[in-house]
Amino acid sequence: MSLAKELEALKEFQCPDGKCVLSVYLNTDRANQDQQKGEWKIRLKNGLKKLDEYLEVSGNATQLKNYRKLKTKVKKEILGNQVNLQKSVVIFGSEEGDLWSVHYLQLPVETSFYWENYAVVDQLESLQNDFPMSGVILTNMDEIKIIDTALGEVNETRTYTFDPNTEDWTFKEGLAAAEHIASGASHVDQYQQRFEENMNRFYRKMATNIERMKRDRKWRTVYLVGEPDMTRTMKAELRVDVSKSVNKNLNNARPSQVLANVFK
Structure with missing residues (x-):
């Protein structure tokens, strides 16, 4: 399903018990001066690591376990598809809610990572307008x-x-x-x-x-x-x-x- 068609469903997706949705926006545009040497790999690693550290400090073992499964899945998805990289990758995943949405776009995004009880789609809504x-x-x-x-x-x-x-x-x-x-x-x-x-x-x-x-x-x-x-x-x-x-x-x-x- 195209991302445009998925957007409405993503807006409505909610976790019933606490945070469980990982939203990833990764800029992989090689046309950018700061992307000439694959710097997106460092940003991917650091962004996922910060969320891991935050959850570890929070003491919620269940969330941490679910997040780490998703983190591994996200890294495998992106690193395994480097030849398909365009200007950005957008991923939404939830271990509990059975959500997994991956899209390689020809539009740049601002690199950001979120762990919430909903899918963070603000950048997509902005892109949809443009x-x-x-x-x-x-x-x-x-x-x-x-x-x-x-x-x-x-x-x-x-x-x-x-x-x-x-x-x-x-x-x-x-x-x-x-x-x-x-x-x-x-x-x-x-x-x-x-x-x-x-x-x-x-x-x-x-x-x-x-x-x-x-x-x-x-x-x-x-x-x-x-x-x-x-x-x-x-x-x-x-x-x-x-x-x-x-x-x-x-x-x-x-x-x-x-x-x-x-x-x-």
């Missing part, structure tokens, strides 16, 4: 990719391919552009020329789908990514506001890399 449910549209000559995102996470990626015979866009999961364009150079040149001459008309059909998705998925913002002439054309055809255009061809990039370019 980065609400959105659509990222990657434009290409014969392929449109749409990333549904919220809170810096990828909820879904959809790919639409253009059929020159029907002059229509079709949702095709896992179909690459090379599979439906003939390999002959002259054919490709003719196809490209025809598409460029009719780009406005062809994009207008796709724009209708995007407008429908914005309404149905409750996107508050729309971003365009692609070559300048293609993003300009798509923007002209869309009857919705475009918050930002990123003039790069990122059609072969991973969705997380696309979001990194959009949200930087």
